[in-house]
């Protein structure tokens with residue numbers, strides 16, 4: 001049986017203690033329900049932003065991120081017009097009435113963030129490692145504010 005090392009990442013502001021406190025019960029369940037012998041799985045927290053490196057080179061066999069990578073590193077640049085006026089008036093997201101420049105600003109910010117995510121975290125992986133990322137997206141680019149991804153923000157607004 002290989003020994004598994006699992007690293008859980010979130011921003012430093014996240015309450016890691018809640019997770020740490022749940023680990024003894026989780027280890028018991030691994031043993032009872034999955035038949036994993038004791039001391040075969042070691043879980044640790046890694047506080048930090050995935051917008052930068054989190055691990056030394058060539059460490060990770062498998063990377064999984066669930067519903068996190070679509071969070072942008074910053075408010076996109078380009079949400080202001082030539083004289084500093086807000087282009088996305090009244091919205092904190094891409095809304096149906098947002099001008100094209102707003103969609104472009106969000107797209108470019110995501111492309112920058114996601115490219116860096118892949119660059120940084122591929123360096124942390126062993127050759128032949130695997131990455132599974134689950135993130136919000138939409139089916140086509142005809143209507144950038146379509147219900148596929150923006151409904152949530154519409155409700156929040």
Ligand SMILES: C[S@@+](CC[C@H](N)C(=O)[O-])C[C@H]1O[C@@H](n2cnc3c(N)ncnc32)[C@H](O)[C@@H]1O
Nearest residue numbers: 009010011014048049050051065066067068071
């Ligand atoms: C919607 S929750 C998903 C939580 C969990 N992965 C799941 O699938 O239920 C998004 C998480 O991403 C974290 N997050 C957002 N930006 C991050 C960043 N730059 N680095 C690390 N974690 C980040 C948030 O703190 C939050 O815990």
